[in-house]
Amino acid sequence: MLDHLWQQGWSKEGGFSHVLEAPGQQFRYLSDQVHALGAFLCLYESTGNPGALETSLQVVDCIQRLFGASDGGYLDVCDVSPNPDAMLRPVKPVLENSLMAEALIRLSHLTGQEDLEQQARDTLMLFRDVAPGSSYKGPPGFRRMEEDEERLYLPAAPVWAMAWDMLEHGPVDLVLVGAAADRRTQRLLRSALRVFAPHRIIQVLDPQEDEVRVSALGFPVNTPPSLYACMSGMCLSPIHTPAQVRSLASEQPWSQSGRFTIRLG
Structure with missing residues (x-):
């Protein structure tokens, strides 16, 4: 579409x-x-x-x-x-x-x-x-x-x-660093899409194609696919499995912003 x-x-x-397909529209x-x-x-x-x-x-x-x-x-x-x-x-x-x-x-x-x-x-x-x-x-x-x-x-x-x-x-940023062709990346993305968080924004960054952006955010580029939950410039520890994503959704750490311990960027 x-x-x-x-x-x-x-x-x-x-x-x-x-x-659509109507020429001459003013x-x-x-x-x-x-x-x-x-x-x-x-x-x-x-x-x-x-x-x-x-x-x-x-x-x-x-x-x-x-x-x-x-x-x-x-x-x-x-x-x-x-x-x-x-x-x-x-x-x-x-x-x-x-x-x-x-x-x-x-x-x-x-x-x-x-x-x-x-x-x-x-x-x-x-x-x-x-x-x-x-x-x-x-x-x-x-x-x-x-x-x-x-x-x-x-x-x-x-x-x-x-x-x-x-x-x-501010939104809750869910930043996924991993190659698109990696099945682990796709599983993490599917899990992240099920997370309900205030003004959620999801971004997938390839560690090679988007190396500059990944580095600017302060994330490593040579690790397995990782999901970072960030809010107000702070991030939780990286998440590597769908089960951890489900735990994130249940715990809702964005309601307790003091738990964010890693500064974004």
Whole structure:
């Protein structure tokens, strides 16, 4: 599905189109971009495929170029035609900006690019006085349907709150260092995907292909496949078996951050 979306709906200049295989589309929507971005990040975390991470970074670059507002945050629509519609009145939606901020936080942890987390913070700060109660930042009356939904169901405010909590308290990083072809790595990955932890982020790093990143995190590259559970810059001792992963999930050490004894990076 994502391969088809990428092949048929993506262009470097215009991002994801709203309708596949429909040439001549004038508008691009932030909602399409951020939901696709989230899907590719999930694909990367669940498979360890580095191509999905590279794709995610491309999507972020496109979003920032097409939808980034000069005064911060992201606009909900843009015109990619040679003659943009002068009557277009974009606003900054709470929901999509919050999803974008969450993706930036995840990417910051996955790549080590700290500026991405700062961009997420700047974006979320724009909406501290907007959510809950309103679905966007902009002139009143521009998005009546979204405003009605926000009053009835509050779909945007909880997403903003979750992203803010992720920013303030940090995610639980499960970093798996091991060759993708090694069956032990795959067993650890399957077990890690079953762990429920606050704002969990999973990353698979090959000790040879990703040696620079592994070393920057402070992990050895010449050991058997190992899973590291990290939070607030601190990590537990390495885990080597699915049984140990199940014990981790049961003990929930992230609720007792003082137990983290190895500094990350």
